[in-house]
Amino acid sequence: MSIRKRRAGDDGRDCGTRIDELFEMPSPFPDEPGIVRLMEPAWRSEDELAAALVSGAYPKPFVFEHDGLRSIYFGSFRFQQSEMRIAAPHALELAYTQGMMAFLLFNPRPRSVSLLGLGGGSLAKFCYRHLPGATITVLELDPDVIALREAFLVPPDDARFRIVCGDAIEHLARREQRADVLIVDLFDEHGLATALTTSGFYHDAHATLTGNGVMVMNIAGDKAMYAAHVARIREVFDDGVIAMSVREDGNFLLFAFRDSSFAPRWKWMKAIASELQGRMGLDFPRFAQLLERGHHMRLAQRMSA
Known part of the structure; x- marks a missing residue:
């Protein structure tokens, strides 16, 4: 099947690529059955790919599909970026993505949301x-x-x-x-993007937030790779940071507050969590418990030590 990598709409914007326009082949990964779809022309050699x-x-992102799930990977089968259940495409399949929505416990009705990193x-x-x-607004570096x-x-x-x-x-x-x-979910081929600590990114993130704003960031990998990030965030946000563990995925989530004097009202949060759970179907009461535990255990401080 051929692919038109950029289908322009009437306004000249990239409209994306449909799933049926992608080059399809059986999974070449040992012990990983399924279908791989790539942004390649039909004449490409399946063996070479x-x-x-x-x-x-392989230098591009690709789609992997198996058992009703569709995922996007970056160059290697080690770096899964997102997962979608085809029968429920708008649900959050991965535990860490569900946990990132816990920012709503601090601001249930935000007026502006910026996501750094699109993935799937x-x-x-x-x-x-x-x-x-x-x-x-979603910022994504890779066209x-x-x-x-659309896939x-x-x-x-x-x-x-x-x-x-x-x-x-x-x-x-x-x-x-x-x-x-x-919402920050920025990784490169080595893990958490090192450019975040070598630039003024965290200062700019702090300045971007409104007065009661919150940054939520996905943290994964070896502690040696992420400790410097956590330490920098704590410094820039004047230690107004709470960490939450997501054991299902082996991730941590950091919640950093523009107002460093912000103090969560844990007792009131139970009512907010219950309302959000009924509205969105996620386990917000559990998120609230994990956040309170992370706060009392000073998990963010321990992650940066």
């Missing part, structure tokens, strides 16, 4: 569906990831939703817009 995928040399668009879709009063938006049923741009192809670090440095919520 298989060899590049297995070796980790799980969080973008969920926010678009469940936060009708919010404008949502090939954006080109796969994961990411909605088209409209008056309150847009995907911007660009460097999130540079975008925040320009400080062109403010956000009540900043």
Whole structure:
């Protein structure tokens, strides 16, 4: 099957790539049955593509599908970026993505949300569906990831939703817009993006947030790789940080507050969690418990030590 990598709409924007336009082949990964779909023309050699995928040399994101699940990977089968259940494409399948929505316990009705990193668009879709009063901006560096938006049923741009192809670090440095919520899920081929600590990214993130704003960040990998990030966030946010463990995925989530004097009202949060659970179907009461535990255990401080 051939692919038109960029189908322009009437306004010249990239409309994405449909799943039926992708090059399809059986999974070349040992012990991982399924289907792989790639942004490649029909004349490409399946054997060559298989060899590049297995070796980790394939340079583009690709789609993997098995047992009713569709995932996006970056270059190697080790780096899964998102997962979607085909029968429920707007649900949050991975535990850490569900946990990232716990920012709603601190601000149940944000007016502006910025997401750094698109992946398969799980969080973008969920926010678009469940936060009708919010404008949502997604920053994604890789145009090939954006080109796969239709394969994961990411909605088209409209008056309150847009995907911007660009460097999130540079975008925040320009400080062109403010956000009540900043969702950070930025990884490179080595794990958590090292450029975040070697730039002024965390200062810019702090400045981007509104007065009562919150940044939620996905943390994964070896402690030696992420401790410097946590330490920097604590410094910039004046230790106004709470960490939450997501044991199902082996991740941690950091919640950093623009107002460092912000003190969560844990008793009142139970009512908020119950209302959010009924509205969105996620286990917000459990998120509240994990956040309170992380706060009392000073988990963020221990992660940076």
